[in-house]
Structures are given as structure tokens and as C-alpha cells.
Amino acid sequence: MKLTRPVIALAGLLTVALAASVISTASAVDPVSAHLQRPLAGVDSGTFPGSEVPLGDRDDRGPRKAPLPGAVAAVAGFGGGVSVSWNQYGTPRTLTRPGGWLATGLAGSPVDVARSFLTSRSALLGLTAAEVSGLELVYDVPLQGNPARVVLLRQRAGDLPFAEDGLISIGVRGGSVASLTSSAVGSLRLNTTTPVLGAVPAVLAAAKDAGITTLGPGDLTLGALDAAGFQLVNAAGLAQPQRARLRALPTTASGLRLAWEVDVLDVAGGRALAAISFVDAVTGKVLLRRDAVDTAAAGTRSSAGMRSVALPTGQALPTVPSGGTLSGTYSATTCSARLPLTVPPGTQSITVAIGAVNTANDITFTVRRNGTSILDQDLLTSPEAGQATVQPPALATDAFTVEVCPFQNTGTAPFDFVGNYVTSDAAAGPGALPPLPNLPGNELQGPPTWRAFGSNPMLARAGTASPDNREKVCGAVRGATVAKDLSACDVFTFFDASPLPYDVDATTGLPTFATLGNNAQTSNAQASTSLTPGPPAVPFGSPTRDYAPPFTDVWNTSRCDPVQTLGGADVDASIVNLFVGHNLTHDFTYRLGLTEPTGALQVNNFGKGGAEGDPEVGNAQNAAATNPTFTATNPVTTPTSGLGLTGRNNANQITLQDGVAGITNQYLFEPVVGFAAPCVDGGLDATIFVHEYVHAVTNRLVAGPDAGLSGEQAGAMGESWSDLVSVEYLQAFDLAGERGEDPFSVGAYSTGDPEVGIRDYNLRPDKNPLNYSSYGFDTTGPEVHADGEIWNATQMTIREALVEAYRSRFDPEDSALQEACALGRNAAGAPASTFDGCPGNRRWVTYLFDAMLLQANASPTMVDMKDAMLAADMLRTNGVDQRTIADAYASRGLGAGSEAVDAADTDPTPSFASPTAARNAQVTFALVDDVTGKPVAGSVYVGNFQARATPVATTLGGDNPDATVPLIAGAYDLLVQAPGYGLQRFPATFAAGTSPTQTLRLLPNVASASQGATVSGDGIALVNVIDDDEATLGGFDGAGAGTPVAGRSLTVDLAGGLTRISSVAVSALHRPADPEVEGDFAGGRLLGVRAFDLEASSDGGRTFTTVYRSPEGFFPADKPRAVAPDLNLRTVTLPAPVVADTLRMVVRTNTCTGAPDFAGVEKAAAAEVLAPTDCRQTPNAQQVTITELQAFGAVTVAAPAVVPVAAGRVSLPATGAEIALAVFGVLLIGIAIVVARRMRS
Known part of the structure; x- marks a missing residue:
């Protein structure tokens, strides 16, 4: 008996492989997801408000080891000029010779060269020569379009591969070696091959460690064993199956341990928990946990029944009909007529695909031979597809029919269906792919077409619909002869990175007639819920393969009206947009190095290596209709009543091992307290969904396809790589900046900020002043989204340097050339260069991906990745771009002397020195x-x-x-x-x-405690306001008494008596809140002083005169959120020097009370009830922080009259080239400020 029917994976055998875990919303019946108690982030966090506080990584494998003596001696044997960093096992993490080779003159294949290099230097890895020869080959892949190769090897303990570590990568070109990177652990013997714990207790231990405390042994049941050796474990109350497999886990404290590698998954509603944990198979201790959620994932390994497909690169769809077409009707309670099939004698298999015109209807079909069923097809889906075995082969006298029926007498009109079938004289099963259909008749005629935004809609104006200016994307080669008119196509897909059209089931070669294909499966997730079992996921379908649902921008024009969130809000347009975007991003990154062996997200790898069964699962408008209010991290600054819903203002990516499908959740955006987003759909913003997809890419490329990035610096680079690739993707296809946004912004459409979007700084290098010495600069302290902007600044500086180096030969403004370089195809479809002959930005992004492939350690530092990029240049060009790249790194603090202990180092050593x-x-x-x-x-x-x-x-x-x-x-x-x-x-x-x-x-700061000044007032920690340090602050907390911030004041008794003051400086930059201090509000982004009056006294504080009244937006924090560059130190040049012995600062507003963007926006009444937007109605309106008050001058003996209030002059925000002029203008008074806008996802 069939019960709840989750929709769908892909047709045919693909559905069998994926339905249990990719699209399924539940594995057992339980009322509430077990991890609902996890707190969610407020506006003060480093991510979108409403997203869950990160679970985080945890490593209990022991302390770092000192470099092994043998490894140190082996490094010394290379002579001078090498760059080396060390991993926790005492072996090299990264070893290169910038501008040179580690070894030359080696012979044999790339794998032979790599092994020969290591065998003669086995002490580098703490191994014997015999152990080197026994290393497992993970892959030997080219740097795309180049003879250089990356050879990835892995340590093993008998039949068990090492987990997480034990990887060694060698960069080889010919007989030369440019780089070695590793997490090699030396010679270790496995403690045992017999586990004491089974899979169920291992899953329980990992789940508890991940915060799921409600599970007991009775809640878990064993499922199947998949092709990759994972034992599936169904868990009551968790939305997906759990996984466990045995591996050998190296530790520094207790050697090599038999451990269960456990995937803990619970992705439901607006919540996402995913962790890869390693549980000691003897003691049950969780030795290592890696958070697998990247904020802005389920699947199964490949099925044995999946077949390989080999199509020539660039092959267009055949134009000759194959098989036959089907059409007919059924009803809600009756089946269709039995339709005849034309089956030639000798046929051994029949593949059938049938789709209901009303794609919400669930159908089944039966194929009969002479009245006897040979295929009863019900794969929990419409369309349905399956393959019937005809044995013995068909005879001329046989009669074959197909009958279509409703599932359990359900459905609504219309009850029409269309389909096709293909016969083959080959037996069903692997290798028996029938010809691709291109059938006559308008219902099924190829190729498929989609309507999608190139970058995003026009930036939203409240209540005014953005125009429907989507592009037409056609699944065909330009100029192909097909029945459909392709003259209106804006984008043509090529068949190099994706051999099949995006909506074709690679296991049958037939269309799915839905947003389901080999690379991606994308569905309506509006009703996704933390309750289980949940409703089905529903893709968008088209029986004609023309995927063009309307776009009316109703979420914006309705002003976030929640009535739109179930079936409305243009969700179908969002599904198609996300599906197309994921496929195009797959192809873009495939051409740069994420191929089948290196971890491509695909159902079928076409016999090219790697694990299969892991398309990108896209959840459009996730939890839009089921978004509960949440408990904020800090209820004082982000109360539940003021901050809204989990299904809003977010995006995330869950990436697990190769062969386990990635999941991305895209959300609607809506203004809430402190986050003034517009009413838009993040799934329509390419910089958002490409950013999330690239998390899967980078987690697969670095350290092989199973270990994801770990450690603060690695995580920061992961965030940056996602930013960088999303911007480069749009730049490559001339899509950036076409809808009113700056072409180098990230998230402009989703946030409503056209210049900066979701970050602190625009990605243009002249607008981002950060460098490696800035680590931890943001109000969050060290945090991956914020510190990723250091890598943004660095990489965009390299990009610009390479663009300029090649500008005279390869014009970066030539859009046709840029597109040809990104596609590897010119406009006519002929092969084109992807590196040589391309503008410098293509060189840069190629080096960027090469460096990831070359890095075998999952926890690299920024210094490691610098060395890997320089090695990539050696491998590709023999060092042609070494100086350009190295000097660009040096200009951002990653020069010759830069160092970091490991990826957890948040206080690295910067260097601005060129290696030359x-x-x-x-x-x-x-x-x-x-x-x-x-x-x-x-x-x-x-x-x-x-x-x-x-x-x-x-x-x-x-x-x-x-x-x-x-x-x-x-x-x-x-x-x-x-x-x-x-x-x-x-x-x-x-x-x-x-x-x-x-x-x-x-100039002396006469308001400094170090000069003898003192401060008074009824605030908290006010001495921090006069300590010359932006890392501390003071403030006033009137939340308990309901005291407004206006009028709160502090008084500074200046050092040295009467002083002549020419300028003052004020900072509102926050510090991270202290989790150990109850009620600490120091991290509140809404609380910084915004406008103030400065009063002076020359009679010891008996009388005061206002000498400066700040502008209302002195600290110009505005939408979508207050950010660090809006809040750090700003200088005021007073209208005339003031002689005083006392200063008083009187607050007029903080960000909450003074910034118009946070004072409430016009939003649908029902939406305002669910998620209010007026910050002034929250406790934030009674709290204010002040970081620094500084006054510059010298002691005087005279006491001239105090100058009355005047407007004064504020140093203007400046960036890039403007900085020198701005600073020069205030040099005599000692200080200026550089301010730019920022936000991050």
C-alpha cells in the first residue's frame, strides 16, 4: 500500500536511486524536528538574520605536532627559495618554490612522476618508500586545457581509506614538480579492524554532539547499504536518512583510529543542520565534527542500474524521429484507453516517458504485451518514465499497449497526458541507452527552452513591479536544425560540460518535462516544514518543454503580503530561474575544473569517474509559507517580537561527500527590525544562488571530493571564492550591472543596496581597503563572511593586475571574447581558447580554480593558497605571471614574510614585501x-x-x-x-x-585617559570611550527602565587644564558581544551612536556651550544593515578652535532611532504583524554605544570665549583614490576617516 508520496527525483532509474533521500521530506513520522531548539541569528550576527547560529567545527584529535625531524631535513635538502608550511601531523601542508620547481628531470606518466618524487623524499611525509608505493590514487586530472596534471594520492589502512586527512597532492608538468600539498600523517597502524559500536549507536553519538538530544535507539532503523559503503539509518523526527561508514581516522593523540564517518542531516522548513562527524568505533567518542552548512542536503550514491552515456562533445539533438508519441486522456477515477505501441520485431526493450499536462496530478502507467503486463510504472512522480524488458524479443505478431491511470483516484482537470516511447533491439540495463528523442508534434518537440533572468530583475522599488525582462535560454547549439524557432533565443547551451539538455534524464535519455535533470533538480519548497512527514516538493513542469511561467513581481507589489506565500510570489518563475542558474553555474565551473573525478554534482557521471547520484537539489522560496518566528541569539537586542521569520532573508548550501546530493535553500527577502531588505526573492538574484552553489564547488575541489573546508581562514576563503566566482560569472557573460546594480556588488537585488549589497565593501579593489593585517576587523570579530572580504580585496587586486598586464593584447571590454573564453566556444560553436588569447581576468579565475585543485589540505591558510596559485602559474606558463601575482599579493599584506600557524589563526603575520x-x-x-x-x-x-x-x-x-x-x-x-x-x-x-x-x-589626544583625562556619566564602562582603542566601548542601557537614548551624555574632564582643541574624532564601531556576560549589548549593530551634540566648558563643567552639532547621519548606517565601515572613526574639524577644560557629548539618536531605513517601512499589514519593522518600538531604542571620543589639541593658559554651535566640517567618506585627498585635507588636525558601505550574507 502506498502512503505519502514525495515528488520526485528524475524519471526512470534515477527516481529509484534518489527518491528515498534527495526529495523526500521525511524518513519517519514524528511531530517536530528534533533540532528546533537551536538558536537563530539576529541582525548582529555575521550572516543573514533568521539563519541558524552555525553549529561549527570541533576537533578533539589532539594537539599539533612539531615538524618531523626527517621532514625538516628533507625540506632543507631542497636548498634555498622554498616556501613551506606545516600541518598538525608535522608534515608539509604546502611546499613550493615560488618562481621555480621542486624537482625536474623525472620520467614516466604524471602518476609515475609524482610517486618517484615522493619515493626519493618519503621522509617529507613521515613514510617509508614502500608506504609511498602503496598510496591509493584518488585522481590524476589535468589543469583544464593544459598538459599540467594534478595527482591526488591517499593513505590507506588495508581496505579502509584514511578519512579527512592522509591526502597528498602533487602538481606535475612533464617531468617537473611544482608543488606538494598534504595532510599526510606519517606511518600509523590502525588500532583495530573490528568495531565495538555499530552504525546505530554511532549515529546517536554524532546526533547528540550536533545538538539533537531527543533521539533514542528505538528511533533509529537500519536502511540499505549504498554503493559508496554508507549504511543508511532512518531517524524518527529527522527529515532525511542519516549515513554511517567505517573509515580510518588519524589523530595526533591516539594514533590511527577505526571510526564511523557519520552524516547527520536534518534539513526542513527554514532550518538546516548538516554535519560530518567521526565517532570512535571503540569508545564512542566524537573525535571530529565538521559543519557542512554554508549560509549565504541530502542524496544517495549512484545506483547500480545507472548507465553510462557517451555523447560526442558539442553534439546537438538528433533531428530524425525515433520511437513514437503518445497522447490521450484519463479521469480522476478511470484509466485511459489502452493505446497501441509500434514495436518492431526483435525489440528487447521499450523505454516510455509520459507526463500529465496538469503536472500536479500523479499518474501511473502499464505496458502490456499481448495483454500481459511487462511494466507497471509508478515512481512517485509525474512525469513517469521507465524501461520494459521484452524477452523473448518481440515478434511481428505481438501486440503492445500502454495504459495511463490516476494514482488512487485523485487529480484535477485537465486529465490529458502526452508522452513518447523508444524501442531498442538491445536488452534493458546498463549500456542500453535508447536514442535521444526529438519527436514530431508540438507536445514533445525539442529542444527545451526556459525563461530566466540573466542576473536579476531590475532593483525593486516598493510597490512598483519590475519588468519581466527575462532571457530565453535554449538547450541547443546555436544554428542547429530543429523544429522550434530559435531566433528569439538569447542564450544557447553547449554540450561539453553537460552532454544532455538540462531537462533530460541521463539514465533513460528521455526528457523529464520538468525542472529535473542530470545536474539539478529544483522544486517549490514554500511549504517545507519542520513537521514530519512534510508535503511533497513540486518541480515546475511543461509537457512542451517550454518552461516560461509568468513573472509579475507580486511579492514586491504586494509588499510582502503573506497570502502570496503558498503557490504565489511567482514561485514557478523562481523554480525555473534557479534550475537554469544551477545548470549554467555547473557548466561554468565544470570548464574551470569541477569535473566528474573532482566531484561534479551530477546524477550520472557518464563513465568519467567520481561518485554519482548527487545533483544539486534546489529549494525555491524555502519555508515561505511555513516560517515560524524564532528565538534570537540575544533577546535584548534582537527580541522575538521584533525579528521575524526563518523562511526569510537567507540562503545556504549544504555540501557532503561526493555522491551525496548538495542542497541549497533559497528564501524570500522581507524587511524586519534592523535588516531593511526589499520584498524580493533571493532565488532570482544570481549573485546569491551562484554564491551558494560555489560553496559546493570549493568544498569538493579543495582536499579532494570528500573533505570540506575547515578552519576560520579556509572558511573565509570559501565565502570569498563564492563571491568572486558569482561576480566573475556575470562579468564573463556581460550580465553584471545590467539591472541597476553595481557590476561588482554581491546581493544588490536581495538587499536593495545597489552599490555594495550584502558585504562590507564592493568587490572593486579600489573600493575595498582590507588586507591580511585587517583580520578580525568587523564588529563580529573574526568571522568567515567578514574576513572573506580580505580575500576578496586580494583576489580582485590580482585580477585587476592581470587584466592590465594583458589589456593591450586582449581587450577586457570585448564581450564576445569574454564569452568565448568562458565557454571555450566562439559564437559559431567552434572551439575557442579558455586561457591563452583571453583577457587577464580569465587567467586569474583559471589560476584561482587551479590553486584549489592543487590543495590537498582541507584547512589551508591564505598563505597556503597564495603559494598554490603561484605554483599553478608555474605549471601553466612556467612562471610568466609570477611577479604580477606575487606583487599583488604583497600589496594586500600577503607578501614574502606573511605567515599563519594554521587555518584557525586569526592573528596572522602580515607582510607587504615583494619577493623581489x-x-x-x-x-x-x-x-x-x-x-x-x-x-x-x-x-x-x-x-x-x-x-x-x-x-x-x-x-x-x-x-x-x-x-x-x-x-x-x-x-x-x-x-x-x-x-x-x-x-x-x-x-x-x-x-x-x-x-x-x-x-x-x-597631535595629543587630550581626552585620553593616558594623558590624564577622566570621564563621568551614568553609563556602562565609559572609561573605554577615552582609552584610545576602537576594540573597546562604553554605553548606556535604558532598556529596563524604558529610558530613551536621546539626552544620554558623558562628560570628559580633559587632561592638563584649559586646552585648545581644533578637532575631535568619534567612533561607533562595535566589538563582539561577550557570551560570558549576561545582557552584553556591545555587539548590537543598531545601537551605535548616530547623531550627537558636543558641548564645551572652560569653567570646570559649571556651564556648557554647544560647539558642534553633528549631522543626523554622522554615522551613515542605512539599508540593509549597519556595517563596520559606516561606524568606525570619523573626524570633525571644528569651525574654530575651542579652549576648554571639559567636553560633554550628548546623544541625539542611535542607529535604531535615527536611521530612517530602520524606522519602519510600508509593508502589508499582515506581514507587519508577523515581523514588525520599526526598530523604535524595540529595546534597541533605549540602548546606545559609544566607542571613542578623542579631542586633539594642546594645553593653553588663556581662556578665550567658547565658540557657539556651528555646523563644523566633517571629513567625508572616501575610498580608493579619494583617500589621499581626504586625508591630506585634514592632515594638520591629525586624523581622517575612510568610510564605505558594507554588508555580508
Whole structure:
């Protein structure tokens, strides 16, 4: 008896392989998902508000080991000029010789060269020569379009592969080796081959460790064993099956342990939990947990019944009809007539695909031979597809029919169906793919077409519909002879990266007539719920294969009306858009290196290697209609009543091992307190869904297809790679910036910010001042989305440098050339270059992907990936671009002396030195008091941030950085911090080959505690406001008493008596909230002071006169959210110098009460009830933070009258080229500010 019927995977054998776990919403009946208690992020977090607080990684395998003596000696044997970092096992994490080779003159195949290199240097890995020869070959793949190869090897313990670590990658070209990267663990013996724990207790242990505490042994039942050796385990209350398989897990504390590799999955409603955990098979201890959710995943391994398909690259669909067509009617209670099939004598198999015109209807069909059933097809889906075996082969006298029936007498009109069938004289089963159909008749005629936005709709204006300017995407080669008119096609798909049209089932060669194919399966997830069993996922279907549902922009024009969230909100257009986007992104990244052996997300790998059964599962408008309110991380600053719904303002990607389908959840966007998003659909924003898809790409490419990125720096690069590739994808196809957004913004459509979108900074290198010394700059402290922007700045600097290096030969503005380079095909479909002959940006993105393939360690640092990119250039060009790349890295703090202990290092050592010494200046910094001329002890930073950043030089002595430092020639924005002198900015330019002394004259900060100033007021930690440090803050908390922020004040008794003050500086930059301090509101993005009055007294504080009244937007935090560049230090030049002994700062507004974007927006009444938008109605309106108040001047003996209030002059926000002018304009008063907009996903 058939019960709840989840819709669908792909037709035919694919459905059998995937239906149990890819689309299924439940594995057992239980009222509520077991992990609902996990808290969700508020607006102060490093991600979208409403997303779950990350589970995070945890590693209990033991301490880091010192480098192995034999490995150290082996590295020394390479001589000078090598760059090496060490992994936790004491073997090289990355070993390269920038600008050169590690070895030359080796013979044999790439694998032979790699093994020969390692065998003669086996001590590098702590192995014997025999152990090297026994390493398992994972893959030997080319750098795309180049003879260079990447050879990935893995350690094994008998029949068990090492898990997570034990990988070694060698970059080979001919007989030369450019790089070695590894997580090699040395010689270890497995503790046992017999587990004490079985799969069920291992799953229980992993689930408990991941926060699922409600499961007991009785809630788990064993399922099947899949092709990859995973034992499936069904868990009551969890939305997907769990997985467990035995592996050998290396540790530094207890050797090599037999362990269960367990996938814990619960992806339902607006929630997403996915973790890969390793449970000791003897003790039951969770030794390692890796969070597999990347915020802005289910599946099974390949079925033995899946067949390989080999089509010539670029082959178009055949134009000769094969088989026959079907059409007819049924009713809600009766079957169709038995329709005759034309079956030639000798036929051994018949493949049939039938789709209901009303795709919501569920149908079954039966194929009969002489009245006897030979196929009863019911794969929980419409369309249905299946293959009938005809044995003995068909005779001329046989009569074959097909009958279509409704499932369980259900369905609604219309009851028409269409279909096709293909006969074959080959037996059914692997290798028996029938010819691709291209059948006569309008119902089934190929090729498929889709309507999708190239980048996104026009940026939304509240209540005004964006036009439907979608492009027509055609699944055909340009110029192909087909029955459909292709003249209106804007985009043609080629068949190199995807051998079949996007809507074809690779197991049968037949169309699915739905948003289901080999690379992606995309469905309506509006009703996704944390209750189980949940409703079915529903793809969009078209019996004519013309996928063009209407787009009316009703979510925007209805102003987020929740009545639109069940079947409305243009969800069908969103499904098709996401399906097309995932397929095009698959093809774009396939051409750059994510192929079948390296982990491509595909149902069928066509015999090219790698694990199958893992298409990208796309959930459009996830939980839009079932989004519950959530409990925020900090109920004081983000109360439940003010922040709304889990099915909003989010996007995520879940990536597990190769062969396990990835899941991406796309959400509707809606304004809530503190996050002023427009009413839009994130699934229509290419920079959002491409960003998420690329998480799957990078997690598969780095460290092989099974181990995902781990560690803060690796995670930050993962976020950045997703940003970078999403922007490059749009740039390559001339789609960026075509809908009112800046072409280098990420998430502009989803956030309503056309310049910056979801980040701190636009991706243009001249608009992003961050560098490796800025690590932890954001108000969150070290956090992957924020610190990924350091990698953004670095990579976009390299991109720009390569573009300029090749501009004279390859015009980056030539859109036809850019597209040909991205496709590897010119406009006529002929092969074209993807590297040589292309603009510099194509070189850059190619190196970017090459570096990921070359990295065998799942926890690389930014320094490691720099070395890997330089090795990629050696492999491709013999080092043609070495200097360009290396100098670009140096300009962003990743120069010759940069270092990081490991990926968890959030205080890395920056270096701005080029490896070419002649290109550096040897700079000595001298800090002096501008009044007395005496030396000052302080720190010099490069960039705009001091809090949590690392100085490049100091005059502090001791173990601190020296005052003399090599800097690559160029212009710098310097920030000096010194006790008693606050923070002051200076521009500087240094020439190559010079050794200057750079003297920076600092005005005293007379409002500094280090100068003797004191502060009073009824606030909290107000002494932090006068400590010369943006890493601390003070404030006022009136939430308990309902005291508004307006009028809250602090008074500073200045140092040294009467003082002549020419300028003041104020900061509202937050610090991370302290989880150990109850009620700590320091991290609240909405709480920073926005507008204030400054009053002065020259009589000891008895009388005050207002000397400066700030603009209302002094700190210009606005939509979608207040961000660090809006809040850090800004300087005011007073209208005239003021002589005072006391200053008083009086708050007028904070971000919550003063920023119009957070004061409530016009939204549908029902939506406002569910998720209010007016911050002023929350406790945020009674709390305010102030980070720094600094006053610059000198002690005086006279007491002239205080100048009355005046507008004054504020240093203007500046970025890039503007910085020098802005800083120069305020140099005499000691400080300026560089402010830009930012946000992150």
C-alpha cells in the first residue's frame, strides 16, 4: 500500500536511486524536528538574520605536532627559495618554490612522476618508500586545457581509506614538480579492524554532539547499504536518512583510529543542520565534527542500474524521429484507453516517458504485451518514465499497449497526458541507452527552452513591479536544425560540460518535462516544514518543454503580503530561474575544473569517474509559507517580537561527500527590525544562488571530493571564492550591472543596496581597503563572511593586475571574447581558447580554480593558497605571471614574510614585501609628539582598522614588530594608534629601492585617559570611550527602565587644564558581544551612536556651550544593515578652535532611532504583524554605544570665549583614490576617516 508520496527525483532509474533521500521530506513520522531548539541569528550576527547560529567545527584529535625531524631535513635538502608550511601531523601542508620547481628531470606518466618524487623524499611525509608505493590514487586530472596534471594520492589502512586527512597532492608538468600539498600523517597502524559500536549507536553519538538530544535507539532503523559503503539509518523526527561508514581516522593523540564517518542531516522548513562527524568505533567518542552548512542536503550514491552515456562533445539533438508519441486522456477515477505501441520485431526493450499536462496530478502507467503486463510504472512522480524488458524479443505478431491511470483516484482537470516511447533491439540495463528523442508534434518537440533572468530583475522599488525582462535560454547549439524557432533565443547551451539538455534524464535519455535533470533538480519548497512527514516538493513542469511561467513581481507589489506565500510570489518563475542558474553555474565551473573525478554534482557521471547520484537539489522560496518566528541569539537586542521569520532573508548550501546530493535553500527577502531588505526573492538574484552553489564547488575541489573546508581562514576563503566566482560569472557573460546594480556588488537585488549589497565593501579593489593585517576587523570579530572580504580585496587586486598586464593584447571590454573564453566556444560553436588569447581576468579565475585543485589540505591558510596559485602559474606558463601575482599579493599584506600557524589563526603575520627585494622600500617609522617633538610609543597599521588588526610596525620595542619594515613600492593609507594620541591617519608613498625614515607627527589626544583625562556619566564602562582603542566601548542601557537614548551624555574632564582643541574624532564601531556576560549589548549593530551634540566648558563643567552639532547621519548606517565601515572613526574639524577644560557629548539618536531605513517601512499589514519593522518600538531604542571620543589639541593658559554651535566640517567618506585627498585635507588636525558601505550574507 502506498502512503505519502514525495515528488520526485528524475524519471526512470534515477527516481529509484534518489527518491528515498534527495526529495523526500521525511524518513519517519514524528511531530517536530528534533533540532528546533537551536538558536537563530539576529541582525548582529555575521550572516543573514533568521539563519541558524552555525553549529561549527570541533576537533578533539589532539594537539599539533612539531615538524618531523626527517621532514625538516628533507625540506632543507631542497636548498634555498622554498616556501613551506606545516600541518598538525608535522608534515608539509604546502611546499613550493615560488618562481621555480621542486624537482625536474623525472620520467614516466604524471602518476609515475609524482610517486618517484615522493619515493626519493618519503621522509617529507613521515613514510617509508614502500608506504609511498602503496598510496591509493584518488585522481590524476589535468589543469583544464593544459598538459599540467594534478595527482591526488591517499593513505590507506588495508581496505579502509584514511578519512579527512592522509591526502597528498602533487602538481606535475612533464617531468617537473611544482608543488606538494598534504595532510599526510606519517606511518600509523590502525588500532583495530573490528568495531565495538555499530552504525546505530554511532549515529546517536554524532546526533547528540550536533545538538539533537531527543533521539533514542528505538528511533533509529537500519536502511540499505549504498554503493559508496554508507549504511543508511532512518531517524524518527529527522527529515532525511542519516549515513554511517567505517573509515580510518588519524589523530595526533591516539594514533590511527577505526571510526564511523557519520552524516547527520536534518534539513526542513527554514532550518538546516548538516554535519560530518567521526565517532570512535571503540569508545564512542566524537573525535571530529565538521559543519557542512554554508549560509549565504541530502542524496544517495549512484545506483547500480545507472548507465553510462557517451555523447560526442558539442553534439546537438538528433533531428530524425525515433520511437513514437503518445497522447490521450484519463479521469480522476478511470484509466485511459489502452493505446497501441509500434514495436518492431526483435525489440528487447521499450523505454516510455509520459507526463500529465496538469503536472500536479500523479499518474501511473502499464505496458502490456499481448495483454500481459511487462511494466507497471509508478515512481512517485509525474512525469513517469521507465524501461520494459521484452524477452523473448518481440515478434511481428505481438501486440503492445500502454495504459495511463490516476494514482488512487485523485487529480484535477485537465486529465490529458502526452508522452513518447523508444524501442531498442538491445536488452534493458546498463549500456542500453535508447536514442535521444526529438519527436514530431508540438507536445514533445525539442529542444527545451526556459525563461530566466540573466542576473536579476531590475532593483525593486516598493510597490512598483519590475519588468519581466527575462532571457530565453535554449538547450541547443546555436544554428542547429530543429523544429522550434530559435531566433528569439538569447542564450544557447553547449554540450561539453553537460552532454544532455538540462531537462533530460541521463539514465533513460528521455526528457523529464520538468525542472529535473542530470545536474539539478529544483522544486517549490514554500511549504517545507519542520513537521514530519512534510508535503511533497513540486518541480515546475511543461509537457512542451517550454518552461516560461509568468513573472509579475507580486511579492514586491504586494509588499510582502503573506497570502502570496503558498503557490504565489511567482514561485514557478523562481523554480525555473534557479534550475537554469544551477545548470549554467555547473557548466561554468565544470570548464574551470569541477569535473566528474573532482566531484561534479551530477546524477550520472557518464563513465568519467567520481561518485554519482548527487545533483544539486534546489529549494525555491524555502519555508515561505511555513516560517515560524524564532528565538534570537540575544533577546535584548534582537527580541522575538521584533525579528521575524526563518523562511526569510537567507540562503545556504549544504555540501557532503561526493555522491551525496548538495542542497541549497533559497528564501524570500522581507524587511524586519534592523535588516531593511526589499520584498524580493533571493532565488532570482544570481549573485546569491551562484554564491551558494560555489560553496559546493570549493568544498569538493579543495582536499579532494570528500573533505570540506575547515578552519576560520579556509572558511573565509570559501565565502570569498563564492563571491568572486558569482561576480566573475556575470562579468564573463556581460550580465553584471545590467539591472541597476553595481557590476561588482554581491546581493544588490536581495538587499536593495545597489552599490555594495550584502558585504562590507564592493568587490572593486579600489573600493575595498582590507588586507591580511585587517583580520578580525568587523564588529563580529573574526568571522568567515567578514574576513572573506580580505580575500576578496586580494583576489580582485590580482585580477585587476592581470587584466592590465594583458589589456593591450586582449581587450577586457570585448564581450564576445569574454564569452568565448568562458565557454571555450566562439559564437559559431567552434572551439575557442579558455586561457591563452583571453583577457587577464580569465587567467586569474583559471589560476584561482587551479590553486584549489592543487590543495590537498582541507584547512589551508591564505598563505597556503597564495603559494598554490603561484605554483599553478608555474605549471601553466612556467612562471610568466609570477611577479604580477606575487606583487599583488604583497600589496594586500600577503607578501614574502606573511605567515599563519594554521587555518584557525586569526592573528596572522602580515607582510607587504615583494619577493623581489628591488621592488621594496625599507621603511623606518618614527612617531613623534607634534607639540613637544618627543618620540611616541605606538603602532602603525596599514588600512582603516585598528581593532583586532595587526600592526605592520611599532615603536614599542620588546617582542613587538620592529619600526623598520620592507614595503612594496606604492601608496599606503596608514593608521597610527598610540596611548595618549588616539588614532590618526596619514597617507604615504614609498619608492622602490629606497630606505626612507617616515616621521609621523601625532597631535595629543587630550581626552585620553593616558594623558590624564577622566570621564563621568551614568553609563556602562565609559572609561573605554577615552582609552584610545576602537576594540573597546562604553554605553548606556535604558532598556529596563524604558529610558530613551536621546539626552544620554558623558562628560570628559580633559587632561592638563584649559586646552585648545581644533578637532575631535568619534567612533561607533562595535566589538563582539561577550557570551560570558549576561545582557552584553556591545555587539548590537543598531545601537551605535548616530547623531550627537558636543558641548564645551572652560569653567570646570559649571556651564556648557554647544560647539558642534553633528549631522543626523554622522554615522551613515542605512539599508540593509549597519556595517563596520559606516561606524568606525570619523573626524570633525571644528569651525574654530575651542579652549576648554571639559567636553560633554550628548546623544541625539542611535542607529535604531535615527536611521530612517530602520524606522519602519510600508509593508502589508499582515506581514507587519508577523515581523514588525520599526526598530523604535524595540529595546534597541533605549540602548546606545559609544566607542571613542578623542579631542586633539594642546594645553593653553588663556581662556578665550567658547565658540557657539556651528555646523563644523566633517571629513567625508572616501575610498580608493579619494583617500589621499581626504586625508591630506585634514592632515594638520591629525586624523581622517575612510568610510564605505558594507554588508555580508
